[in-house]
Amino acid sequence: MAKAKITKEEIIKKTLKAFSTQGYHYTSMADLAKICDIRNANFYYYFKNKEDLMREVLQYVQQSMEKKLDILLQQNDILPKEKLIQISAYIEKLYLQNPGGCIMGNTVLETSFLDLSFKDVLMDFFKKWIHSLTTIYTEKFPAQQAQELAEATVQDIEGGIMLMRLYRDDKYLKNALKRAVNQL
Amino acid sequence: MAKAKITKEEIIKKTLKAFSTQGYHYTSMADLAKICDIRNANFYYYFKNKEDLMREVLQYVQQSMEKKLDILLQQNDILPKEKLIQISAYIEKLYLQNPGGCIMGNTVLETSFLDLSFKDVLMDFFKKWIHSLTTIYTEKFPAQQAQELAEATVQDIEGGIMLMRLYRDDKYLKNALKRAVNQL
DNA sequence: GTCTATATGCGGATAGAC
DNA sequence: GTCTATCCGCATATAGAC
Numbered sequence: 001m002a003k004a005k006i007t008k009e010e011i012i013k014k015t016l017k018a019f020s021t022q023g024y025h026y027t028s029m030a031d032l033a034k035i036c037d038i039r040n041a042n043f044y045y046y047f048k049n050k051e052d053l054m055r056e057v058l059q060y061v062q063q064s065m066e067k068k069l070d071i072l073l074q075q076n077d078i079l080p081k082e083k084l085i086q087i088s089a090y091i092e093k094l095y096l097q098n099p100g101g102c103i104m105g106n107t108v109l110e111t112s113f114l115d116l117s118f119k120d121v122l123m124d125f126f127k128k129w130i131h132s133l134t135t136i137y138t139e140k141f142p143a144q145q146a147q148e149l150a151e152a153t154v155q156d157i158e159g160g161i162m163l164m165r166l167y168r169d170d171k172y173l174k175n176a177l178k179r180a181v182n183q184l
Numbered sequence: 185m186a187k188a189k190i191t192k193e194e195i196i197k198k199t200l201k202a203f204s205t206q207g208y209h210y211t212s213m214a215d216l217a218k219i220c221d222i223r224n225a226n227f228y229y230y231f232k233n234k235e236d237l238m239r240e241v242l243q244y245v246q247q248s249m250e251k252k253l254d255i256l257l258q259q260n261d262i263l264p265k266e267k268l269i270q271i272s273a274y275i276e277k278l279y280l281q282n283p284g285g286c287i288m289g290n291t292v293l294e295t296s297f298l299d300l301s302f303k304d305v306l307m308d309f310f311k312k313w314i315h316s317l318t319t320i321y322t323e324k325f326p327a328q329q330a331q332e333l334a335e336a337t338v339q340d341i342e343g344g345i346m347l348m349r350l351y352r353d354d355k356y357l358k359n360a361l362k363r364a365v366n367q368l
Numbered sequence: 369g370t371c372t373a374t375a376t377g378c379g380g381a382t383a384g385a386c
Numbered sequence: 387g388t389c390t391a392t393c394c395g396c397a398t399a400t401a402g403a404c
Binding site: 004005038039041042045046 | 387391
Binding site: 021023025026101108109110126148151154166167179 | 332347356
């Protein structure tokens with residue numbers, strides 16, 4: 001087959017930023033077309049509809065996160081605290097580099113009352129994140145407490161992203177990440 | 185003047201629930217008209233536009249919160265911990281009674297990239313909340329630490345609301361409130 | 369103050385040529 | 387695979403009668 005002007009993966013990467021900043025509903029297909037430098041109609045060759053595109057975008061983020069966490073956790077030669085520091089660094093890079101914060105958390109609050117196909121992707125994302133943190137905290141705390149600590153950490157970070165966007169000050173996210181590491 | 189079929193305040197109270205659950209953009213004037221049992225056009229007699237209506241809705245929530253916190257804090261005859269418990273109870277009632285969670289946090293994430301007139305109301309809301317918690321935590325911790333603890337508490341709660349909506353499980357919010365109280 | 373009717377634009381999505 | 391043209395519905399908002 002002939003080389004496409006733009007690949008599916010390129011579309012996903014380029015639209016991610018827009019969805020991340022502006023949210024799902026507010027980002028129009030026209031916006032996305034401009035960003036990708038293609039025509040509005042071309043999306044429908046690659047994706048069934050807007051919802052399907054969003055699903056693939058979220059899946060891309062979810063799978064990147066999952067892969068990254070698996071690699072980090074499998075390191076046998078480093079201390080738990082060091083793993084935590086690495087996760088923090090990853091999260092900070094992920095959420096600090098664009099003004100939109102966390103596309104997963106944003107999308108939950110924007111769409112949780114609707115019956116959209118990508119809800120399970122959002123659930124997988126946070127489930128994996130919490131589970132990874134639980135695994136690490138288990139090295140110091142009993143299982144139940146480690147689980148709650150992991151949930152609290154994710155909540156602290158996600159709430160921090162909200163305040164970061166409101167006040168345009170990244171101290172809220174940075175402090176949350178610091179607290180997460182200091183649990184060990 | 186003749187009695188209006190519906191007052192401005194009634195509109196605000198009735199539309200609050202819809203905005204809270206569905207968000208700002210997704211809630212249409214038609215939705216709101218149905219809820220209030222008036223015609224679409226009638227809103228424009230009371231409010232300049234949709235943004236203006238939303239501003240008044242958020243202001244109503246903000247002012248209720250402010251009043252409540254002021255009353256709670258002014259009690260001289262009770263322990264700081266008891267104040268914290270009362271605030272928790274208020275927050276729990278406020279955020280648990282409808283499926284939309286926290287309209288203020290939702291609205292921040294949905295609209296913070298836009299230049300909307302109600303941004304200052306959102307900032308006032310969280311500023312007041314954090315400040316009140318700081319005041320209480322100051323009874324046990326040094327100022328700087330109390331401030332960070334207050335921020336962490338709000339972040340924990342707001343993140344908890346997000347997970348609560350995602351997994352339809354109120355344990356995330358309830359645990360966050362418990363942690364807030366247990367700081368004292 | 370509340371109504372009917374409607375202007376006006378933008379949203380997602382499709383048809384069909386090339 | 388990519389294009390142009392266009393459909394159709396819904397959004398906010400306004401005009402003007404009652």
